[in-house]
Amino acid sequence: xxxxxxxxxxxxxxxxCIAILMAIFAPLVSxxxxxxxxxxxxxxxPGPTHLLGTDNVGxxxxxxxxxxxxxxxIAGSVSVAIAVxxxxxxxxxxxxxxxxxxxxxxxxxxAVLSFPALVLALALGxxxxxxxxxxxxxxxxxxxxxxxxLMRGQVLTIxxxxxxxxxxxxxxxxxxxxxRHVLPNAAAPIVVQxxxxxxxxxxxxxxxxxxxxxxxxPEPSWGSMINAGRGYLQQAPWIVFxxxxxxxxxxxxxxxxxxxxxxxxDPRLRVRVRRLEIK
Amino acid sequence: xxxxxxRRLVATLPVLFLVSxxxxxxxxxxxxxxxxxxxxxxxxEVAKTTLRQELGFDQPLYIQYLSWSGRxxxxxxxxxxxxxxxxxxxxxxxxxxxxxxxxxxxCISLGIAFPVGIISATRRNSVFDNVGTAFAxxxxxxxxxLLALLLIFVFGVRLxxxxxSSFVDPLEDPVNGVRSLALPAIxxxxxxxxxxxxxxxxxxxxxxxxxxxxxxxxxxxxESAVLRSHALKNAMIPVITVLGLQFGTxxxxxxxxxxxxxxxxxxxxxxxxxxxxDYPLVQGVxxxxxxxxxxxxxxxxxxxxxxxxxxRYSA
Numbered sequence: 102x103x104x105x106x107x108x109x110x111x112x113x114x115x116x117x118c119i120a121i122l123m124a125i126f127a128p129l130v131s132x133x134x135x136x137x138x139x140x141x142x143x144x145x146x147p148g149p150t151h152l153l154g155t156d157n158v159g160x161x162x163x164x165x166x167x168x169x170x171x172x173x174x175i176a177g178s179v180s181v182a183i184a185v186x187x188x189x190x191x192x193x194x195x196x197x198x199x200x201x202x203x204x205x206x207x208x209x210x211x212a213v214l215s216f217p218a219l220v221l222a223l224a225l226g227x228x229x230x231x232x233x234x235x236x237x238x239x240x241x242x243x244x245x246x247x248x249x250x251l252m253r254g255q256v257l258t259i260x261x262x263x264x265x266x267x268x269x270x271x272x273x274x275x276x277x278x279x280x281r282h283v284l285p286n287a288a289a290p291i292v293v294q295x296x297x298x299x300x301x302x303x304x305x306x307x308x309x310x311x312x313x314x315x316x317x318x319p320e321p322s323w324g325s326m327i328n329a330g331r332g333y334l335q336q337a338p339w340i341v342f343x344x345x346x347x348x349x350x351x352x353x354x355x356x357x358x359x360x361x362x363x364x365x366x367d368p369r370l371r372v373r374v375r376r377l378e379i380k
Numbered sequence: 381x382x383x384x385x386x387r388r389l390v391a392t393l394p395v396l397f398l399v400s401x402x403x404x405x406x407x408x409x410x411x412x413x414x415x416x417x418x419x420x421x422x423x424x425e426v427a428k429t430t431l432r433q434e435l436g437f438d439q440p441l442y443i444q445y446l447s448w449s450g451r452x453x454x455x456x457x458x459x460x461x462x463x464x465x466x467x468x469x470x471x472x473x474x475x476x477x478x479x480x481x482x483x484x485x486x487c488i489s490l491g492i493a494f495p496v497g498i499i500s501a502t503r504r505n506s507v508f509d510n511v512g513t514a515f516a517x518x519x520x521x522x523x524x525x526l527l528a529l530l531l532i533f534v535f536g537v538r539l540x541x542x543x544x545s546s547f548v549d550p551l552e553d554p555v556n557g558v559r560s561l562a563l564p565a566i567x568x569x570x571x572x573x574x575x576x577x578x579x580x581x582x583x584x585x586x587x588x589x590x591x592x593x594x595x596x597x598x599x600x601x602x603e604s605a606v607l608r609s610h611a612l613k614n615a616m617i618p619v620i621t622v623l624g625l626q627f628g629t630x631x632x633x634x635x636x637x638x639x640x641x642x643x644x645x646x647x648x649x650x651x652x653x654x655x656x657x658d659y660p661l662v663q664g665v666x667x668x669x670x671x672x673x674x675x676x677x678x679x680x681x682x683x684x685x686x687x688x689x690x691x692r693y694s695a
Contacts, residue, residue, distance in 0.1 A: 219632030
């Protein structure tokens with residue numbers, strides 16, 4: 102449905118690049134120290150000195166938004182990477198071995214999927230505690246079943262192909278077949294799903310930080326900044342809407358980029374879309 | 381329908397067992413001693429020993445699980461460490477505001493999604509379609525808590541049209557009740573509306589290209605009748621799937637919405653239980669929510685069979 106209009110996708114890709122560069126070069130591009138309090142300019146409105154204003158203890162909002170991009174992008178990419186590795190491993194062994202192991206692995210994945218994502222994240226956050234590592238593990242667990250199911254589905258199709266039979270007849274061991282033949286042929290949908298999942302993982306991290314289970318203040322993270330600013334919505338709405346705009350734009354752009362990756366890597370979908378365009 | 385329902389019910393049993401096992405083990409994942417974590421700074425050894433015995437921590441793990449699941453089957457979800465009230469009592473007290481909020485949100489989302497989705501699909505590539513597409517994208521990418529604060533800022537702080545953090549039960553005072561739930565329900569409903577709009581539009585677009593729709597048009601049926609009698613009914617299957625799956629999103633959204641608007645619902649209860657490290661309460665509420673999610677997926681599966689005879693017979 103979200104048609105990958107060329108120009109919009111380019112703009113979205115530029116926004117994602119800017120966010121990545123901002124996260125990498127935060128110490129160079131940040132106008133102020135994100136933790137430094139300036140008690141002479143509390144709740145200062147946006148202006149030439151502080152482009153996005155200051156918060157209730159005089160910290161520059163723009164500097165905190167820039168540093169906060171690090172947390173968001175790390176949380177988004179690392180948690181999805183954990184889920185990709187764990188999910189692909191489980192999906193591979195379940196799909197390739199079949200039988201009882203397949204049943205057990207997939208029932209466990211079904212059980213994980215039986216929890217609403219945020220509720221599971223909250224429950225795991227409750228036991229693992231607040232902080233970046235807790236968030237990464239929590240989101241990794243939440244997204245693992247998606248990749249396990251996807252990989253298993255791919256493996257079930259691929260393992261019946263003739264080139265797999267040929268490799269078996271030639272005496273190739275299972276790990277070699279999995280590594281050389283199954284994995285490369287199953288990778289495309291995983292890449293597509295991963296590119297779309299990063300945006301939702303960033304949203305999930307922000308939600309956990311907003312609830313106080315993610316990155317702990319005074320460290321800057323978009324979710325916790327928005328939570329801290331909601332008490333000052335009347336006097337200083339920029340404390341909420343600065344990081345809010347950064348979060349919304351990043352997620353929106355990642356969605357566009359994810360759709361473009363899907364269009365590029367999934368030829369069946371491209372054909373279907375083209376057929377619809379013609380009709 | 382009988383074999384389909386039976387098959388789905390049997391398939392649910394191992395998942396229910398694994399969910400209960402996962403929720404039971406949750407408390408054992410706490411680093412260190414969970415009793416120390418729950419009682420915090422309290423140095424009272426007697427209280428710690430009593431709680432340890434109450435939770436059965438002095439017994440082997442499998443005995444703990446068997447007695448915990450036995451209590452579950454008798455409807456005993458345990459007691460809150462803080463209030464000592466039964467978990468089920470806490471949840472049932474908080475259920476009404478959450479149900480009212482989710483029903484209100486669902487009405488808003490369906491009220492928006494159906495007209496927008498149908499117009500977007502039938503007037504493809506028009507201005508309406510582009511606005512509908514942009515709305516869907518906005519709703520999906522907008523975090524719940526940010527939308528809530530945006531609505532509070534505009535309608536509560538600037539315009540003073542709606543209350544921002546008081547809960548009035550709509551069944552007791554309908555006017556003020558609806559006013560108090562308006563902003564939370566819009567917050568929760570908009571994201572759902574976006575997902576349903578997106579699904580309905582793409583499903584209807586596919587259906588409108590089917591041969592039976594062309595035949596209906598060729599027979600001279602007016603477009604509204606084609607849409608109502610042929611296209612829309614067949615386009616509903618993916619929409620119902622999404623509606624079932626969105627139960628989880630609604631509950632997750634309710635957690636944040638109730639937190640922002642200070643509503644006394646189940647979502648708020650989870651957050652409070654997490655922060656007070658009341659693990660038996662977390663376990664009980666999470667288990668109930670997961671069972672609700674499993675039940676909603678079961679209902680969706682059964683509705684599939686009712687809507688599409690092919691699914692019924694393949695079961």
